[in-house]
Amino acid sequence: MAIIGKIRNHTWLILVLLALALAAFLLMDVSTGRWGGNASALTMGKVAGEKIEYPEFQRAEQALYSRSNDSYASRASLWNFMVENAIIDKQSEELGLAVTEDEMQELQFGANLSPVIQNNFKDQQTNQVNRKLLQQYKQLLDEDKDVDPGIKAFWEEQGKQVRKTELQKKYFSMISKGMYTPKWQAEVINNFNNEKVAFNYVKAPFDNISDNDVTVSDEDVKSYISKHAKEYTEEEETRVIDYVMINVIPTKEDSTYWLNEISNTVNSFKTDTKDSLFAVNNGGAYINYYSKADELGETLKNAVADMEVGQVYGPYYESNAYVAAKLIDTRVVADTAQARHILKRVDFNNPQSLESAKLFIDSLKTLFVNGTESFDSLAIKNSDDKGSGFKGGDLGKFTQGAMVPEFNNAVFLDGKKGGLYVVTSQFGIHLIEVTDLIYNNQDSKYKLAYIRTPIIPTQETQNAAEDAAGQIIAANSGLAGLEEAAKNIPNATFASSKALKINDYFISAEMSSGETTRSMIKWAFDSHTNVGNVSPEIYSYLDKVNYFDKAYVVIGLKSITPPGLQTPETAGDNVRILVRNEKKGEKLKSQMTSQDLDALASQFNTTVATASNVNFNSGYIPDVGSEPKLVADVFKKDVGSTTNPIIGTTGVYVAKVTSKTPDSTTANLADIQKNTNNSYRGSINYKMMNALKEIYKPEDFRNKFF
Template identity: 30%
Template sequence: MGIMGFLRERMGIILVVLIGFALFAFVAGEVITYSRGFLSGDRDELGEVAGEKISYADFSDKLKQNVEMMQQQYGQSASTPQLTDFAQEQTWNQEVSRVILKKEIEKVGIVVGTDETKAMISGKNPSQQIAQYFTDPKTGQLNRASLDQVLSRVQTAKAGDPMIEQWDKLVASVIEGKKAEKYFAMVHNGLYVNSLDAKDDYEAKNKLAKFTYAILPYSSIADNKVNVTDDDYQNYYDEHKGLFKSNQELRSIDYVVFNAAPSKADSAAIKAQMDKLVDGLKSSTNDSLFVQVNAETKAPLVYQRKGQLEPKLDSIMFNAANGFVYGPYVSGNSYKIAKLVDSRVGPDSVKARHILLNPATSGGIDKAMAKADSLKKAIQGGKSFADLAKTFSEDKQSAEKGGELGTFGRGAMIPVFEDAVFNGKAGDFKIVSSQYGVHLIEIESQKGSSKVVKVAVVDKPVDASGKTQSAAYSKAQSFLGSVNKDNFAQQAKQSGMQIRKAADFTGVASSMPGLENARELVKWAYKSDKGDLVDQVYTSGDQYVVAQLTQVKPKGVLSLDAVKEQIKPQVINEVKAKQLTEKLQSASNGASSVEQVAQKAGTKAVPVENIVFANPVIPGLSIEYKVIGSVFGAPLKKLSKPVEGQSGVYVYSVDSFLNPAPLTNTVREREQISQTMLQRADNQIFDALKDKANVKDFRAKFL
């Protein structure tokens, strides 16, 4: 308890913020480099950043702590593939950030002095991290007494005490955070916005354009009427090659699934089991034991108020007599039966305090119970409960408050504790034993009054039988035996199987669209070559999967073949644009207005106004950067040449520009631009540093 409990509870958080709160402004995406020759090198090398290796062992420890912290944060008892993926990315990004920033900070010579460190730990205004850990959640203020107590314990701890190591890690994270803060402050101080920048930005937001346009949309030509050549693809690719740079290796598969979900027969078998349990639950004299023996979910029996039960039970049990049994009924993926064990009227909330004794240090449970009884008699004889709590209670957090736990409702405490305080009355002393130790409890007050029920629920999930699973697996195995690299699609069609696609997944992914538990399949994909079939039938939940690797996108600029399908719509539009441009050019011959061009081209002239350069949207269409940019650089009353936009090909004529009032004070405008620059700066700085750091990521080989 005490300092050790405090640090243990927060150790995951301490590691998450190791590089300080400044880093969280720019957690960036991963950069993956895959090397087939990796295994011949350092087997513990998970990655490399700017020449510094990241070891698998260190990463695993931090990942485990991050996963545990996130499970606590999101209230999950077990990790999910999605949470694991998120934790992996967070941990990796933190490691990359830590190394990059450390090297930059060392390069520019940023330090945090002894006095500065002391001020951040115990000064008048401690660091944000220290304040976070020692803030009283009820008052929102720093608990200076708690902080001082921890500092005192650290100073008096003996050498080798794990508490010292844990505290040092917290202090190190505070120092690293301060260094990062100084680094970014230094960079921010180099950003500058002058008056000309402010004037340009002001006009871009406030100068209004009024113009008339005509458009021939790309949709006016059917895609199947367009002949797209290899040269068209090559030209588009060459002009936009910068858009096809991949910062990580990606892979794609085609796959089919053979469903091993529970059959109707499986469901009927589970229901039959539950039917047999109904009589047993009705006649049970120990409902808690019956639940523990027969239920899949072995939840303790506690009193619950209306609204706390699942909807199917809530309306039934509050109007039933004790002993009533309901079910079997379906709830989610399970059959359930429920028995109303008891109902009563009880308080809605309780205010209580306690003294927690540790049986291990008291000589056993019996002696701890006897000690609690002695303390109770001492309190009844006039001793202060608060003073005894501060002296004897193992729950140091409440002990500092005289054992006070505040006011709480049902469901806030463990069952044995809750039963004691809600079933007693104000002024009672209760002694109970739990997994935390022996509690001496005083019920200070009770508020409210409402009906509560205690319900025993027995559940059985509907799982696929061995017969169902075997049948699905046999079909998958038969399909795998019938396919090769060249006939996957054909065999799937003949078998009546739908081909699904999982595109552009990374080497550390643990799930895919439609496949939650796909880690082993991902590992196979990153060991295989394009066109390869799986080496075995893979399992994902209640599905058996047969897959083919269809694409490998390496890190760097992707080839035309890799992006050909992706750019197909844009290439088709470019071919259409040539045809539509010729049509508008022909209609423009001899025309002096947009209206005349529109009439000859078979479209309409559309007037628009109040368009600004900073928001290049044509109402009813889309963002049109090229068109609006052209408008703001065009002369008045002159018919434009055709302009290729996002939605089609345009011609326009500018009717007028309305200039805003002159900008007399640039201070406010410069501040707004500076704020925008600062918001983007950290991301841009980090991206540039990461590119330069030559990040190598071998996680696909380990995770």
């Protein structure tokens, strides 16, 4: 107690010491370069002379994406926005572009809403902007009293996106309006689309020459890469990992274990009187409507007709789980209903609101029953459900389960054609008139409750898979050991990743966005990780439905490709294939000494083929595929002329032009000009922004934070 007293008496000193310790910690981070390069400890990136700071980024992420299911995808989207926003700000400042306060009001609340607002306030049912919700936001923000800080933060960050989108629109509009398709170009486009050529040809496939007959050296690959530098230049470093994924699959013993588990539960299910609660607590469901036998699945539909109310059927196998079903009730129920309603919304926190709504609905019911007013006129004037209100309350035809349970039961279970019913639901008080009940037949329908146990790997099975992954790491046999290990472990696969960048968060469909995948990529890019290293960590992926480890992964670093022009080692095997095909093409070309197609067909043990109705723009030949070099060459030739050997995509060709059909259409050049302009302008945003990013070259330190 004496110590506590001393602490209380010297609180100020403790606070000072804590502050000094925190400052020292941050200074240590900066001095050791933990946060990267010359960036300050909290700088995530730099672009167009502006810093993107971590606290600012974090606030925006919390405001805009706090409910996101994929934090890494959200962060990538937010980063892209901040980079583009800085670039557009810089360009707009130089050009004198701005978005005024009046424009912002119009974009956020006016008739011409920003695409950002349209997206964020879209009603998922009507696919239209929810103006009522938007107006509620406006009222809250205008009054500025007791506004939730989260709403304020969201609106502020959303406003930045609205402003950026409008500035970008103005900026790119200036550029796109300067783009024009002249008449002569429209004529060329029209000719390319409509002029046709037909020709006979002989193809000598590259496969005619064995791979062993062609030598491809590193110098050959290097020369090819230099000629195609644009295709083989990396803007940033990439790395490839090899990995073994051990999928955790339930064993026969696991299946037996879960069957015994649900069998024990079935005994309680038979006697429990709180069916809905019992079902939900045991992985199942209580279905609040009546189903046809044909809707119950193959196993149950053949048994349900013989069941007594209260009887349990099962357990039985269905969709990788054991299931047991309890019959709650059976009756003949309409297949489809038609009804109309009037809704009075209620504040359920206010008892007076509920009582007032009941009295109001009762008064409307009296007016209708007495014939004072028609139902549709009452609905149009009084219903709070505006979607059906303007249609006289008509809800059209609907089936069981389409409405909330109270509404559903009033119509399908208690309802009669022409009947009037007052029902309370989560939405308020309804006055319902059932206008029709349609029975396809008089067959019974069934109300059931289910319990369900998924057949998943037990902890013992998960441990065995994890142990197998641990043994791969313990063997310390490097990358070669990974592939060999995968052959000897049940349910294991070996693969290589795509070329990964430092801020990637996705590897494959099996290794999608999440903390595990991101941890792998961070390890691969760690400065201490070298090619050939195997990570000492076992990475696990969680089944997000049944919450067990569904896979364990062991990874190793296969390759590092630095930025700039690739080398023969980093460019990959595909380049060697292309070079080999080029060499095969030259060999085949040298063997084609005749221009007689029949002689060539005989020489290469093939037939003379025909292509017709080929146009220049497509570059496509039926039964062959895309061969732009061949198409370009035949269009240059006169009818009756034969080409020299042409090295194409999959072989070497010699072709003889048999006919040319000039464009016979009456060209609408104005339309072609318009469509071409629209095509160019439609891509200007994307292309121009990429060009601006190349100019400003954003510095990216995100990997230090995520």
